[in-house]
Structure formats: C-alpha cells, structure tokens
Amino acid sequence: MEIHIISLIILLLIFIIGAVFSINVGVLGFIAAYGYLVFSNSIELADIYAKFPADLFVLLVGITYLFAIVQTNGTIDIITNWGLSLVRGNVGLIPWLILFLCALLTSMGVASLAVCSIVAPIGLKMAYDSKISPLLMAMMMHLGIVIGGFSPLSLFGVIVNGVIQSENIPFSPIKLYLNIAIFILILSVVIFILLGGLKLFKQKSAASIESMEQNINYIVAQPPKVKLNRYQFMTLVGILLMVVLVVGFELNMGFTALTIALLLGCADVKNQNAILAKVPWTVILLVAGIVSFVGVLDTIGTIGFVSDQISKFANPVMATLGASYLGGFVSVFASTTGFLAAIMKFAAPILTDPTLSTTAVVSAIAVSANIVDLSPLSGGGALFLANAQGISQSKMFRQLLLGTVGLTLLGPGLAWLVFIILGISF
Template sequence: MNLELVTVLVLALIFVLATARSVNLGVLALVAAFGVGAAAGLSTDEVFAGFPVDLFVALTGLTFLFGFAQRNGTIDLLLRAGLRLVRGRVALAPWIFFALTGALMSVGAIFAIAVVAPLAVPFARRYRIDQLMMGMMVVHGGMAGAFSPLSVYGLFVNSFLAGDDLGGSRLGLFLASFVFNTAIALVVFLTMGGRFLLGRTEDLAGAPASEAEAPGQTSGQASAQTSAQTSAQTSGIDLYQGVTLLGLAVMAVGTAAFGLDIGVLSLSAAAVLALMRPDDARVCLANVSWSTVVLVGGVLTYIAVLEAAGTVEWASGGIAALGVPLVAALLLCYLAGIVSALASSIGTIGVALAIAAPMLESGELGAVGFVAALSISATVVDVSPFSTNGALVLANVDAEHRDDFYRRMLVYAGLVVGLAPLAAWTFSLLPV
C-alpha cells in the first residue's frame, strides 16, 4: 500500500472517529499530522511549520472580542435597534434575525448562530411565526455573511488560496455566498408561512427576542420578566458598550480599508475591553471558541503534511482522470455537501480545496467560481440537525413541537443536500 493511500485512509478514519465519538477533529488531525509526517520523512519542525499561526491569532482575537459583545449586551442592543426599524411589521422580523446573524458572522463572530438562535426561535414561538422558518432564516443568514473578507470562513479560504498562489476574489466569494443564501432564505420565507405574515403589526420593540417566552414559561412569567428588565434596557448605550461598538468598527474599517491584520486589531480591541472589565475578560477568554481554533489549526497542519507527502497531487490526478473538469467539480461539491452535513464544514472545505488546487492552478476551472461553489456546498448544509448550527436551532424549539420540528428539519436538510450542491456548481461555470 503506497503512502498516499495510507494518508487518505488516515484522513477518512479521523473524520469518522471525530464524528462518531464527538472528538475535536483538529486534535486528531494534529496527532495524525505527526504520525503521517514521520512516515513521510518529515521532522517535527517541518510538521510544525504547517501550523497556521496567523489564523490562530485571528480566530482567538475575533472570538475573544465577540465574547465581550455578547456579555455586555451589545448584540442585544443591535437586535433592539433592528426591531425598532421594522415598526411592528411582523413579516420583517425574520429578516431582521437573518440580517443580524449575517452581520455578526461577516465580521468574525463564528458563533453568531449560537447567539441569535436562542433569541429568534422563542421570538417566533411568541409571535406565532413558524419556528422552522425562523430557525432556517437564522442559519442561512449566518451563511450569507460567512465568507466576507473579515469572517472566519472567509479568512480560512482566502488564506488557503493566497498560500497556494491561486488568486481568487475575496469580494466575489462573499457575494456568491450572500446571494445564494439570500435566495434560499426568500424561498424559505415564502413557502413556510412568511406571506401570511404580511400586513400583521405588533409591538415587537416592546418585547424583543431576549424577553420572549422560554420553553415552558408562561405568558405571565414572560411579562414579569419584561417589566423587571425594562429600566435596565431603556438607559441607552453605556461607555462599555460604546467602546465595544467602536472596537468592532475600527476592526472592520482597518481591515477592509487599510489592509491591517484582523487578528492584531481584534486582539487590541479586546485588550482595551479587558482593561475596562477584568472580570469579564476572564470569562470571555475562557469562552473563546478554542474548539474552532484547534480545529482549523489541526486540519491545516494535516493538509500541509498531505501536500509534503504528495497526497494532494496524487488525489487531484485521480479526479482529473475523469477527463471533464466540470464533472470533477460537481463530484467534489456533492462530496463536500454530504460530508459537511455530518462533520466539520471548515475541515471539509480545507481538504476539498487541497484536492482541487492542481485543477485551479492549471486553469481548467475558474478559481472564483469553483471556490465559491465548493464553499457554498460545504456550508449551506449546516441546516442539518446533525451539524452544530442545525443542532443549536433544534435545541431552542419547545419540547411540545420538537419531534415535529425535527422531522420537518430532516426533510428540509435532505432537499438542501440533494439540490444545493448542484445549484452552487453553476458558479463553476463562471469564467473568472
């Protein structure tokens, strides 16, 4: 058995073990990187060289900063502002949650869906909106913003392309995912009861999502909670929240307009907030998305070992042997979608991009179009109840409706897995 095949089998094994045993894929990938690296004749230092230090700093800084935004109420503040803008029009509320999740994800909040879903689903229950529709709007909102140049997914993909000198377009990748997920969200809205919300008006700003009834909570309890919190919520923006908003703005403008390092900017903003509230800093640092940091670092380190061992070139040659690049691209899109519905989206994208890299280098496929198709295929399936984001939505459904919600969610996820990669594959036809 040749070394290339062994490395592929090891990769498949760690994916299966990580999914079946709920172990972080990055941990297994790091261990595998050193084992496979030794077999390929690589030294420990050579394996370490594949670890993405820049992404490690960026992911740590982003999740640390957004920990403050979540803890000090800045995110809830943004939600309230959005709900006030719709002036009680219920039909616009799902789009506010869609936009909020997308905005948070687009500036680096990898856990945006985890933050918004607990607000959105109870809100839907309280205002008699289809909970599945609201949950899917949140997930697709997050995916709509997932590939901005400031986001974790965008940083991951663009760094990979830059490292392999594959070119690409940061704006093109973002717009492709944004348009694709917005179109799906519109279909979801229209087919899951959104059109029946048109014309309905209620006092949405008076009872925002964070005050909506929790599962098992009575209307009286929710009202009491609302009254108890009113005084604290009407005081406007305090200094701590103002500095948080300023930090987010500086990070976004500094990165997008001046090309400054997003990891340095986000860590700097988080450091200022930490000095203001050391107690919050300890909690936020403990709540940094270390699992994501380890996942990204481990997967990219293993991919670097695969490249050094010749596995990437070997696998790409096998796919290229199909003879028709667009057919190979479609196959990769479906593989990415199916695997990602059950496993890590970032890990799946990284492996698939590594396999596709030689085809992109040869010009057989348009870099922007194919990378967009692959990225969309691997993330749009996060509506699956077996994915982290899908499970977060399901967890916030009240017990009375959870079984029915789960069945409907499975049907919807099946449709997405079956149709979305084919639809996303059309981006492979773009001559860019």
Template sequence: MTPEVISVLVLAALFVVATVRNVHLGAAALAASWLVGTLVFDVSVDTIVAGFPAGLFLTLVGVTYLFAFAEKAGAISAIVYAAVRAVGGRISLIPWVMFVVTALITSVGALTPAAAAIVGPIALGLARRHRIHPVLMGMAVIQGASAGSFSPMGVYGMIVNEIVAKHGLPSNPLLLFGATLAFIVLTVAATYVAFGGLRLWRAERAERAERAEQPDGDHRPAMLRPTVDAKLVASLAAIAVLGVEAFAFGQDIGFVALLLVVVLSAIFSETAKGAVDNVCWPTALLVCGVVTYVNLLQSQGVVDWLGNSVAGIGAPLVAALVICLIAAVVSALASTTGILGALVPLAVPFLMTGEVWALGLVAALAVSASVVDCSPFSTNGALMVAYTQEDRRDRAYQHFLRWGAGLVVVAPVASWAVLVVVPSL
C-alpha cells in the first residue's frame, strides 16, 4: 500500500478504536502522528510538531479560562439576564437570536472561531439557565458563524469569490451567500426540532394562554438579577475588550484572553480560585491531537492526492459529488478556511468543462465544508463542547459527533443534488 492509503486507514482506525475502547482519541492521534510521520512519511519530529495547532490550543485554554473567571464573578449571569430581557422573555427565540447575532458578527469580516469564542459562553449560559438543550444553542452559534462568513465581506465569501475570479470563472457573491444561508438555516431548523425547540414554543404558548386567563400580577419570567460589584464590572469590561481586540484589531484571541484573565486574577484573587480547573483540558487534547494528525496528512500531500484521484473520474457529476464529500470529511476534522482554499481550485477543471454549473458546484462545496463545523474536532464545535456545563459535556460531545458525522454525508449529497444535479438536467 502507498503511504497515502496507509495514513487514511490509520485515521479511520483511530476513530474506531476510540469509539469501542476506553482510549482518548486526542492522545491516540498524537501518538499516531509520530508513528505515521516517522515510519510512513519519514519526516522529522519537528515537522510533525509543526502541525500542532498552537493557536487553537491557546484559544481553547485562554477563552475558557477567561469565561470561567467571568462565570464565578457573575458576569455571565448578567449577560444572560440582559439577553433574556432583550427578547421579552421569549425563551424559544433565544437560539435564533444567538444565530443572528453570530452571523452579523462574521458577516462584516470577523473570523468564525473568534465570533464563536465570544458568543458561545453567553449562549451556553442562557441554555443552562433556561433549560435549552446545549446542542441546540451550540449549533445556533456554530451555524450562525458559518452563515455570516459567506457574505461578500465575510472571510469565507472573500476566499471563495477571490479564487473563482482568479480563474476567470463566473462569480456571483450574493448567490453564494444566499445558497449557503438557505442550507444553514435549514440545518439549524432541523436541530431546533430535534433538540426541543418546539417543546419550548409549545410551553410558551400554553403559558401565554394561562396569563390571558389571569391578567393580574407580574407574569414576567423569573430571571436572576445579579449583584453589581467591581469584579462583575471588570469581567464584563474584559469580555468587551476581548471582542474589540478580536474583531477590530485582529489580535490573537487566545493570548488576549490569557492576559485579561491573569490581570483579573491578580486583582480579584479570591474569585480566581478554582477558575483554572474549569478550563476544558480534555477537549483541548482531543481536538489538538486530531488536528495535528490531519495537518500531517495535508503537509504530506494526502489531500492533494485525494483531489488528483477524483480528477481521474470520467463522469463530471460523480466527480463533483466526490469533491463535496472530501470537503465535508476533511473540514469536519480541520480548518474550513484551509479546505475552501485547497478544494475550490481542485474543482476548477470540472468547472472549466461547462458540464456542471460552476456557481452551483462552488456553492455546494461551500455548504459541504461549512455546515460540518459542528463536529467536535472542528474549532467551533470544540468550543461549544468546552462551554457546555461539565455534567452534560460528554453527552454534548456525543451529540455533536453524531450530527457532524451525519452532516458529512447529508450536506454534500443534498447541496450537490440541489445546486449541481438539478441545474444540469
């Protein structure tokens, strides 16, 4: 067998072993990175270590540490209170509010991990307070971040539109944005139904009917009114600073978060006690281990090998589907930004033939690579798992894993059928 085949089979074996045995997937992936890198690809340890996502590690640790402190200081409760008041106590609308807020942030150029890192703790705090399923709330944030990113000013939109224009292909930024938004909204709607959104809506309708029969008294939903003190104000200010730095100045969000929490801990040392214990170290190991292995495969040309193998397929429609499937699988384990930059050019030969609708295939690739960001091995999925309360974290991880695996198949097939096959008929 070729090195490429061996490395792909090892990746599949890692998931199987971690599923059926009590083996931490992140640790196994790091060990496999060393074995496959040195024995199969004959590369140095330095090359392997270079694939470790230090930035992602810093983001996971720094942001979860900062928000762990903010939770102890009462700042998250204050944000939750304000958010519930903003929607008039309509709990069933809160996931959609979080979706829209995150989409607006990324639609003007913010990176999706930065937006998810800021909105995620607030959204999961709301979920915890009002008994909204954490997967529903996490998916709203994740998919909102992806939806906004395909706007003409969003990062994903700029990447795809620039590649298409560079190769002289037809370009329609608004069509790309609209097509991806439609699929993403449908994904969130399916999650809303699957994880109790309709139950929340029915409960609110029954409550409104009961209020109509009893007009007297204060019927506003009970909400915690936190005590405003110095540590709460300082924590809110730190979160605001983190957002401004991430979105306006483009500083590394992990380092900024660590600096802020260190300063807060020095000033409010009593509040800082135990905050570091709430950093999600197992999640950081899990995600960084898998991403290290996938980065090794990318550095050794395995993704390019897959793309070239697809190029040998004679039927354009079948080749288009295979490329969409590859985009979904790899993006679920690695950077969506990197996958879009790598796979859209691989689709150019098919687009140039005119046998498939170029804009449709580009949009299908965008959908395939983005909706799978709910995978717990993707940055945004990992953040949502990390922000879920500890006693529900394992279950949330399993749910995100299953939804990510399902979307790896459903998203490419559905987007390919609607955006590629139908226009070709």
C-alpha cells in the first residue's frame, strides 16, 4: 500500500512542478518512470517502453500534421467564414453552434476523437478570430461530444449498453442518451455563464459600430464570399475522405490522417518544412511522457489499488458515488473507452439493487467517466491544447488542467446528486 501512495504523490508532484516552473510534464513523466525503475527495481525498461502510447502518438502527429496543412493553405479560414455566416455575426452563438455540431456528429456514430480532431482546429480558430475564451470554446466542444457520446450509435453508448445487456439487466439505451444529453446541456449553460459567455452577445452591437467606422471587423459583418482554389478544394476532399475511411471502413485514424497529409503535401512540397514546424511537438511529448508514467502505475498495481479502495463501500448509494468518482479520476489519465467497460462491470451488483434505478446509476457513472476527457492528457484535450491560438501552450495547459480538476471534483458529485439522490431520470 505504501508504494501506491508514494506513486500517487509523485504523480501529483509532476503536475505541480510542471505548472509552477513551466517544465514539460511529459519529460517529467518519462524521468519519473525511469526513476521508479532505478530505485524500486521492480520493473524493467521493457515495461516502460511497453506503456509508451504509440497509437496516441501516431494519432496526434497525423491529425496535427494534416490540420497544419489546412491552416497553412487558408482552408481553415474559409471554413471559419462559413461557420460565422451561420450565426450572422452573433458571437455569443458561436460556442453553441460548435457544441451542437459536435453533439450531432457523435450522435450519428462518428467517433468522439474523430469529431474532436475535425472540429477542434475550426472551433478554436473561430474562438481566436472572435475573441472568445479558448477554454470556453474547448469546454463547449467537449460537452457537445459528451452529449452525443452515449447515443446508441456511438462508441461509449455501445460499450455501456453491451456490458449491461451481458449482465441480463433491464435497461433502456435511449433513456441513458436523454439523461446525459439534458444533464450536459444544463451544465453547458452554467459553464457558458461562468466563463463569461453572456458578454459575447454584446460584442455584436459594439463591433458592428466599429465595423461601420473602420470596415475591418469581418467577424460581426456578413463574412465575404470566398472561392476555393484547387488546393483548398483538395484539402476539403481530404478531410471528408478521412472521415469516410475512419468511420465507414474503420481505418486507423492516425495513419489515415498521415497518408492524406502526405498526399496533400506532395501538391505543396515547397512549404513542407514550414508545415512540419507548426506541428505541436511539445504537446505530443507532454502526452506521451505522462501517459507512459501512468502506464507504469498501472503495471505496479496503483490503479488497481485505488479501485479496490472504492469497492469497499457496502451501501449501494455510496457505492454509486464511489464508482462515479473512480470513473472520473481514472479517466483523467487512462483510456475512457477501456475503463468505461471495466467500471460498468464493477457496477453490475449495484444495478441489481431494487432501491435504485438502473438507468440512473448507469447515467451517473457513465457521465462521470466521460466528462473529464477535457484533460490535456487525453486525446481530445491534447487536440484542444495543440490547436489553441492567441494563448501560450503552458497557459492553455493550466487552464485545461484546472477545468479538468473542476469537472473531476464537481461533475461526479453533481451527477450522483441529480440522478441518484434527487431521482431526476427517465
């Protein structure tokens, strides 16, 4: 037990040191993993290499490389203008436009990470152009993805429904989807207000006067019609092709993005060095390092130790609260997809308790495990960090981390209060 407590303290210190001294957390993670090897002598170097997130590394490189091309050739500006035309200059509606777009795509079965990889560069570019807080925009995108993530057609919805059905427990996938959608929409309104979203509605009238006087603020005016050149058209086709190949044919997203980026790069060879320079290598190092260290913690049993502590609750109501917080805590660092299946298996005994609603318990645990994926250590959070503009990466990292801490501390408890204690559930 002592070694697990020490490991958790080291993990906490990594984040504190990285935040205070602006040191890349990934480097700290790699060093901590190797330090554990040297001083504990209980793992081997091969264990550290085995925990390196190769799939996440390829995903981040492929997606950021592809969208570096999209940004460099001006395609993302055209997409931004199209989006702005939908809200007709009302800046306050832009975050909601992005939220509902993310919710729609994930509800249709598009993978959460695929939606994030496609929408994050566009949404954060719109946030920069419209002077919207990048944290607010990242949160609205994330919450939109959470809404659609538990659709019966979406990956998380399929996982949860499959596990519950395997336990032969009566359950309604549609009710789960509606529960989480309404809960997240209400939470989105609260977050939108807390992060200054109401002020954005005032930007339209103020900026319109400036536009009339100086004729320079295209954000609030009707965006000009821009024609696509051949290379930009190829880029849009490439993005669409990636979505089709990943969603329709289940090809690996990272390698698919790399392949399309390579093909587009062949049409613009002279700018390849500039494009590669825009790939956020510091973010990729950050994610790879810390995920590797958390993998070491999994190898030595620290993650299992935390799970065992939570499982000691006997009261089903308190067990649901414990499972919700366990889901939130572990999902900050680990794969939500894998952990969601495990936590639902753990929750199966709670679901059979006649005093609790099955849908309510599943809703509380499921949303708790997914709501923390804003973390810059997750695939989605890393993409938010990589695409943020007008803000230093260290500052955006701290903001995302602080937002994740807030969601981790308050989200599971709020879901438990709403679904279990108040019994507000379909």
